[in-house]
Amino acid sequence: MKETWRWYGGLDRIGLDEIAQTGAAGVVTALHEIPYGAIWPRETIAARRAQIEAAGFDWTVVESLPIDERIKRGEGDLGPLFANYRQSMANLAAEGVTAICYNFMPLLDWTRTDLAAPVARGGTCLRFSAPKMAAFELHMLGRAAAEDDYPEDVRREAAVWFQRSDETERETLLTSIMAGLPGAYDRYDVAGLKAALARYDGLDRATLRAGYKRFLAEVTPAAEELGVRLCVHPDDPPRDILGLPRVVSNADDIAWIMAAVESPMNGLTLCSGSLGANPLNDVPEIARRFADRIHFAHLRNVAKAPDGSFEEAAHLDGDTDMVALIAALLDEEQRRRDAGRADSEIPFRPDHGHELLFDAARGAHPGYPLIGRLRGLAELRGVIRALAHQGASPSGPNPPRFSASTDAGDISPS
Template sequence: MKESWRWYGPLDRIELSEIAQTGAGGIVTALHEIPYGEVWTREAIAARKAAVIEAGFEWTVVESLPIHERIKRSDGDLSELFANYRQSMANLAAEGMTTICYNFMPLLDWTRTDLAAPVARGGTCLRFSATKMAALELFMVEREEAVNDYPDCVVHEAKRWFDTSSEADRAELMHAVMAGLPGAYDRYDVEGLKTALKLYEDIGQLELRGHLKRFLDEVIPAAEDLGMRFCIHPDDPPRDILGLPRIVSDADDIGWILEAHDSPANGLTLCAGSLGANPANDVPAIARRFADRIHFAHLRNVKKDADGSFEEAAHLAGDTDMVDLVAALLEEEGRRREAGRPDREIPFRPDHGHELLGDGERGTHPGYPLIGRMRGLAELRGVIAGLTYKRVA
């Protein structure tokens, strides 16, 4: 497996020289500073690639080539947006990039309610509180129908939290929910979020699936011609929130997407944490079922609560059997080597991580600290070494 590390380019507080000390050999990055819908020029791509190579790395995966919200809504004439997207793909391919990770989550990326929840023995983690999310939906955004999306006990606790919260508490919650959007993304206050949600009022799961199918129809043939692989990232959290449909939350969703274009160019980013937050998901089983279409892996773990809340756990300490999951990916790599596939080595990165020791003082992107992710990478490296160890007589 190919050890990689997510780097936000000029927006990142972590330098490539520091990442080199983690032992990772690959960089996962994107041109986050370019607004959605605009073409990534070959010159800009080449400059980013040169910086990565000069620091001693390989640019392993593009994460992400973002999709404009109008495409997700299938809003109006999209010909220019699709043409720009395909041109960016061509420019990436011309610079040797072959793997593009993307997501199709409406409006928001990964969503948390707490960016610094305390962890036993010190440090902090990202957390999704069902109570706080329900408070946001019911009493801040005032989406009355959200009462049907949460258990009665959560609704009761949400009302209590809202009634006792301060304006600063509510502002902090809104900041946390928006924090999953890196780079040149729109961020909203409560009134702005209400307005943005209205654009999705008539879009349910079936409609959003249709819009994803249209996107795949536009880009997968181009990816095949360019020798590129697309890999969709699962929803995070893997459930509808704010009335927005989520369509990449379980094995059935993934199966539908991969069958929509039965092509190696249409693949999966296996995100253990996103899928692991759904109690119905057996993540190692999902990895084995779709192994031949996994082009990239995010390895992290979560610990779930009965009310639908969850938080980031240490990489080997959450609800997902990480050793079994890594074994599934290594099994697939073995099959690819035997088949002579050029993509025999699956790139992965330690995803998210606890803020440990001095991490909290650096102001890095939430979920992407240096020391916490380095701990995760070291643990995963040990698992891989143990599973691939061969005693020499």
């Protein structure tokens, strides 16, 4: 598996010289400064690639080439937007990018209620509190329909939190939720968010799926011609938010997407944290089921609570069996090598991480500290090395093939 590291370019507080010390081979980045729907100029892509290569990395995965919200809403004449997206794909391919990570979440990207929740023995993590989210929707946003989205006990806790909170705490909650807005990093107050949500009135699951299928039909043929793999990122969290539907939340959703356009270029970013936040998702099993369509992987872990809350756990300590998941990905890599594919290696990155030691002082993007992710990468690297060593020498011409059961620790060469 190929180690990569997410970098936000000029917006990042962590430099390429520091990333080099993590041992990662590749950088995953994007042109975050370009507005949604606009063409990414080849010369701008080339300049970013040259900067990355000068620091000793390669850049083969873009995260992400965003989709204009009008495409998700099915609004207006979309032809020019699809044409722009295809041209950006062509410009990326011309500069050596072979995989494009994207998502199809309306309005918000990821959603958390706490950006610095304390963890045991020091440090902080990202957290999604179902009661706090319910408090925001019901008591701050005033979305009456949210009554149906939360069980009674969560609504009761939400009311208690709201009554006890002050304006500073409510503003912090709003800021945390707004941190998931992508692109140009626009942020809304409550009134602004209400206005933004109004543009999605009538957007139900069927409508969003129809828009998604049209998007795939418009861009997948170009991906096939360019040799670029599209890999959708799952919803984060994998549930409807603010009354907006989510359509990439579980195995059934992924199966629908893969069948919507039957092409090896229509693939998946396997995000173990996003999928792992749904208690019904067996993430290693999802990895095995869709292994041939996994073009990129985000490896992180979450610890879930019965009320729907979850928080970012250490990479090996959450609810997902990370060893079984990595074994499934290694097994797929071996299958690709057996098939003679030159591109058998699956790029991955340590996703998110706890803020540890001096991380908090750096002011990095929420979830993307230096030390916390370095710890995660080291742990993941250890699992990968151990699995590669088991049963055969990693220096041999044919690394071992593995199969993994869903029981932790039951991993054996096949």
